[in-house]
Amino acid sequence: MQEEDDKDRLFVTALARGLQVLAAFRPGESALSNNELATRTGLPKSTVSRLTYTLTRLGYLTQDEHSGFYRLGVALLALGSVTLASYDIRQAAGPLMREFALSNNVSISLAMRDGTDMVYLETCRSQSRVSVQLMVGSRVPIATTAIGRAFYAGLSEETRALLDKELAERYGKRWPELDARLREAREDYRQRGYSASFGEYEPDVMAVGVHLPSPNPGQPPMSLNASGPAFAFSAQTMQEQVAPALIALRQRIVPV
Numbered sequence: 689m690q691e692e693d694d695k696d697r698l699f700v701t702a703l704a705r706g707l708q709v710l711a712a713f714r715p716g717e718s719a720l721s722n723n724e725l726a727t728r729t730g731l732p733k734s735t736v737s738r739l740t741y742t743l744t745r746l747g748y749l750t751q752d753e754h755s756g757f758y759r760l761g762v763a764l765l766a767l768g769s770v771t772l773a774s775y776d777i778r779q780a781a782g783p784l785m786r787e788f789a790l791s792n793n794v795s796i797s798l799a800m801r802d803g804t805d806m807v808y809l810e811t812c813r814s815q816s817r818v819s820v821q822l823m824v825g826s827r828v829p830i831a832t833t834a835i836g837r838a839f840y841a842g843l844s845e846e847t848r849a850l851l852d853k854e855l856a857e858r859y860g861k862r863w864p865e866l867d868a869r870l871r872e873a874r875e876d877y878r879q880r881g882y883s884a885s886f887g888e889y890e891p892d893v894m895a896v897g898v899h900l901p902s903p904n905p906g907q908p909p910m911s912l913n914a915s916g917p918a919f920a921f922s923a924q925t926m927q928e929q930v931a932p933a934l935i936a937l938r939q940r941i942v943p944v
Contacts, residue, residue, distance in 0.1 A: 705729070705731055705735065705739060706739050706742065706743060708729045708731065709725055709729060709731075709736060709739050709740065709743065709749075710743070710748060710749075710760070710764065712724075712725050712728040712729050713759075713760055718757075718759065719752055719755065719757035719758055719759040720757055720758055720759075721755075721756070721757050721758075722736050722737050722740060722758075725740065725758070740758050743758075743761075744758070744761070746763065747761045747762060747763035748760070748761045748763045748764055749761050750762075777798070777900075777904070777907070777910070777941070777942075778798065778809060778810045780941060781798055781810060781941045782810055782812070784937060784940055784941060785798065785810060785811075785812045785912075785937075786812045788812070788914070788933065788934075788937050789812040789813055789814045790814055791933075792814070792914065792929070792930055792933055793814045793916070793920075794814055794914045794915060794916045794921070794930060795811065795812070795813045795814065795914070795915050795916065796811070796812050796912065796913065796914045796915075796934075796937075797810065797811040797812075797835065797912070797913055797915075798810040798811070798900070798910055798911075798912055799828075799835050799839070799910060799911055799912075799913070800908055800909075800910045800911075801830070801839060801851075801908065802827070803854065804829065804830055804831070804851070804854050804855050804858045805827040805828060805829055805830060805836075806827070806828050806829075806830055806833065806835050806836045806839060806911065807825065807826070807827050808823065808824050808825060808826045808827075808828075809824065809910070810824060811823055811824060811826075828889065829889070830851070830855070831855060831859070831866045831869070831870060832866070832869075832885060832888050832889045833885050833888075833889045833895065833897070833913070834882075834883045834884055834885040834895035834896050834897035834913045834915070835883075835895070835897040835911050835912070835913035836897075836911070837870065837873040837874075837877070837883035837884075837885065837897060838877065838882065838883040838897030838898050838899045838911040838912070838913065839897075839899060839909065839910070839911040840870055840873070840874065841873065841874045841877035841878070841883055841899055842877075842899025842900075842901070842909060842911070843909070852867070855867075855870075877899075880927075880931070881898070881931075881935050882896050882897060882898050882931045882934060882935060883896065883897045883898075884896050884897075884923075884926065884927070884931075885897075886918075886923045886926070887918060891918070892917055892918045892919070893915055893916075893917065893918065894915065894916055894917070894918050894921045894922070894923065894926050895913050895914065895915035895916075895926070896913065896914055896915075896926050896927070896930055896931040896934055897911055897912060897913035897914075897934075898911065898912050898913075898934050898935055898938045899911050899938075900912055900938060900941065900942055901942055912934060912937070912938060912941075913934075914926075914930050914931075914933075914934045916930075
């Protein structure tokens with residue numbers, strides 16, 4: 689991918705590197721140093737130093753005056769709010785998702801693709817003390833999660849082939865194994881109408897997912913999942929109770 693970017697005259701390398709720095713931050717982290725950012729991005733430390741200085745001046749990062757470490761700035765929060773607001777399906781799906789979470793005592797999430805991951809746009813949890821602790825903005829891989837496999841299963845052949853190239857690049861030697869698992873998951877989805885990941889992504893999490901076609905012109909397809917802790921939900925319970933309810937919910941959100 690890097691070679692293709694270098695050959696693209698329209699590609700702004702400096703901008704891409706700045707976005708790499710911002711993307712290096714992960715949920716739950718307090719702050720990162722220039723050294724840590726350089727390690728995560730693969731960029732020279734001198735380049736990272738210039739980028740963090742610029743991003744701080746613009747409000748996209750803030751710097752701790754004692755440690756010198758950086759954290760994401762408020763300017764990104766404003767961008768995130770605008771981004772979320774642009775997906776009006778959240779307004780339609782949100783109340784139905786909250787109802788579903790309470791009725792079925794599970795966590796339920798709506799996600800869209802970003803590269804080889806799915807990013808959560810909306811998530812609702814039941815009132816149970818123990819539930820899957822993911823939030824808006826969380827990222828999970830397409831290849832090993834129910835929400836990712838459901839998204840993958842609903843793609844056109846052409847789009848899926850392009851995604852396969854990205855997945856192969858990400859996983860390298862592991863790709864043949866994951867490719868076979870995705871093919872199996874796609875066939876399962878064709879037969880049952882939902883995908884599953886029972887302890888594959890997280891050993892103690894059981895999840896099922898459904899593809900959500902593009903809700904409005906110009907917006908991408910998405911997917912939904914319902915998940916719960918393995919001690920409370922068996923594979924049979926997920927298949928016989930939760931999955932049919934999730935399929936019915938999908939029909940209420942985007943009739944197909």
